[in-house]
Amino acid sequence: MAGTTAQPMSRTRSWWGWGWADAHPGDAECTAMGALIPGTLDRPLPVPRIRDLGIGSPAAEPPRSLAHLVSADPADRAAHAMGKAYRDVMRALHGQPGRIPDLVARPRDEQGVADLLEWAGDRQVAVIPYGGGSSVTGGVEYRGDTHRAVLSLDLTAMGRVLEVDAGGRAARIQAGTLGPALEDQLRPHGLTLRHFPQSFEFSTLGGWLATRAGGHYATGRTHIDDCVQSLSVVTPAGTSSSWRLPASGAGPSPDRLFLGSEGALGIITEAWVRLQERPRHKASAAVAFTDFQDALRAVRALAQSDLSPANCRLLDSGEAALSGAAQDGSAVLVLGFESADEPVTARLDRAVGLARSYGGRYGGTAGRDEAAGDAGDAAVGAWRSAFLRMPYLRDGLARMGAIAETFETAACWDRIPGLIDAVRTEVGAAALKATGHPATVNCRLTHVYPDGAAPYFTVLAAGRAGAEVALWDELKAVAGEVLHRHRATITHHHAVGRDHRPDYDRQRPEPFALALRAAKGALDPRGILNPGVLVD
Missing domain, CATH: 3.30.465.10 (Uridine Diphospho-n-acetylenolpyruvylglucosamine Reductase; domain 3)
Incomplete structure (x- = not known):
């Protein structure tokens, strides 16, 4: 059966930043975000204009055909x-x-x-x-x-x-x-x-x-x-x-x-x-943990079970606060299940029970089925909204001269705790040395396997006016050394491109x-x- 649908594009894409041009935060929101990171600019950099690039004539012309x-x-x-x-x-x-x-x-x-x-x-x-x-x-x-x-x-x-x-x-x-x-x-x-x-x-x-x-x-x-x-x-x-x-x-x-x-x-x-x-049946829950190491053990147990959650995303306390999933210093495990032909509430109940056995706390009613019209978990909803909005906020922070970027990796379970601790410590120390301001280095697990997981790191720090790219390259190089030392891949799903070539060549x-x-x-x-x- 053939398809005929074309691809509509009614909104304007941003040429310089993420996504839609009309979805970027305005100057006031950029300034408010920048105030949360000591050492950033007093006012946002202006949105760049194509006419200021001085683009010349092309160096080649295609044939008439x-x-x-x-x-x-x-x-x-x-x-x-x-x-x-x-x-x-x-x-x-x-x-x-x-x-x-x-x-x-x-x-x-x-x-x-x-x-x-x-x-x-x-x-x-x-x-x-x-x-x-x-x-x-x-x-x-x-x-x-x-x-x-x-x-x-x-x-x-x-x-x-x-x-x-x-x-x-x-x-x-x-x-x-x-x-x-x-x-x-x-x-x-x-x-x-x-x-x-x-x-x-x-x-x-x-x-x-x-x-x-x-x-x-x-x-x-x-x-x-x-x-x-x-x-x-x-x-x-x-x-x-x-x-x-x-x-x-x-x-x-x-x-x-x-x-x-x-x-x-x-x-x-x-x-x-x-x-x-x-899928017609979906259910989700957010489980809080006081201890991040307990949460890691819970996630490993879930990955090695036969439950196969569609979502099993662990947010450390900083990431949970950043996304609005928790503000009390807890780590948060976002769980989700889905199926095309049968309710998934029983599997969600079992997953929540397993997480509780490792110290997890869940105050809601596990087993809500969206196909039956039940409301979803509020913390899960907050995380989902922040997940989709985050790239736009990153660009807003960039306009304030901040370092606001992510990188990801994957490693086997025996190396995960030490890897996460080393990245937090060494990238944070490198940012403090380079800028004189403390950095925030958060971590979440985005994908989990029976034999390992994919940690995803967020780095927030003050930049150096006019040298923000060089500073990020310095921090990324420090992170690459940590990953190599722990035999963690330079990328789990972001590709090699040109930025990861040196580390890919070593791997x-x-x-x-x-x-x-x-x-x-x-x-x-x-x-x-x-x-x-x-x-x-």
Whole structure:
């Protein structure tokens, strides 16, 4: 069954910051937030304007046959210059966004992608794949000077669900399909991909695949890898289309070569993905803990049980206070369950009981089922609202010259307590030494597994006027050393990009690096695809 729905975009995206331009906090709210962090500016930095960037003429022109797919509009080019990390936002605020792409292309099919790659290769034009532009690791920008020009290849014109196999619960979907449009097109079939990263509204299926994204759900099928049946990828050496299969033991997986390749090996154009029935029964609860170590033990027990919560997110006391989930110094465990065919209240009751056995406190009535019209847990609602609003608040704090950013990792359970303590201590000490002001370093667990967990850290500190990016890079380097020492991954779901390259190079085995470089040379012999990502 074919899909026909296009992707609506009635609101204006912010070119310099997260999300929608009309959703950013105003000057007064920015000032009020900045007052909570000693050492920040007295007034917010002005919202940057594209006309102040002095964008010149493009260094290349497409042939007439491709001109209808390409834009040289300065606003379009500025909006495709960077991702949405703190360092990107701060660079924009200071009018230093880096290399502006010369052109922005929006192909409508695989042939358009192939034609653009052929032209770019002939002209030595770097091609930077671009989905929703929500990268927070420098994955969608050009850093270098070895290419004649830079083309941002925006896939969002390829935004349709092409085919749905309802019996097999799968769909063939174009890579440029944004999260909301994807779910809107699946909804009439009663199906869902059930992949909801925080960037869901502003990211695409292709971006999720190219970065091995993790969704909102804490257990089970949470990485996009687990949802893939097959991929179609256009490379300068030809198009790779794998068979759609439920499973295969036929040698190394061709899909695995391109999952996480971040556009350095080819452009993912479409995929068959596994779907699920849309859930009808949902229930949630928030359990408080006085002792964070007790909470960690409770979460490990839940991850190793057969309960499989959809959400099992542990907030330390600072994170709980920041989100409004608790203000009494407690850590908070946010639990959620869902099902398409049966009530989930019994599983929630069991999970709350298990958490209580480790010292958890729950004052509500466990087992509320949203399908039955019951109200949800207030603390869970507060956390959910803060979760969606947080990137906008980060940008507001950036306007006050504050460091306000996150990073994430994953490690096995035996290393989790020491890892969290070391990050808090060493990053906090580095920020105090660099700024003279104390920093806040909060932690939450976003994903949990029977053998480990994914800690996610928030850093709030005063910046140094005009040197905020350099300061954040210093703190991130300290964090990277801690992660490496504890054998924790440099990223659980945010990808490598350019910002994580040094730590990724240390993490990966050298024989694999050798194979990856060989694959890059074979598939992209002219070196035009996302230069600097994954390999040199």
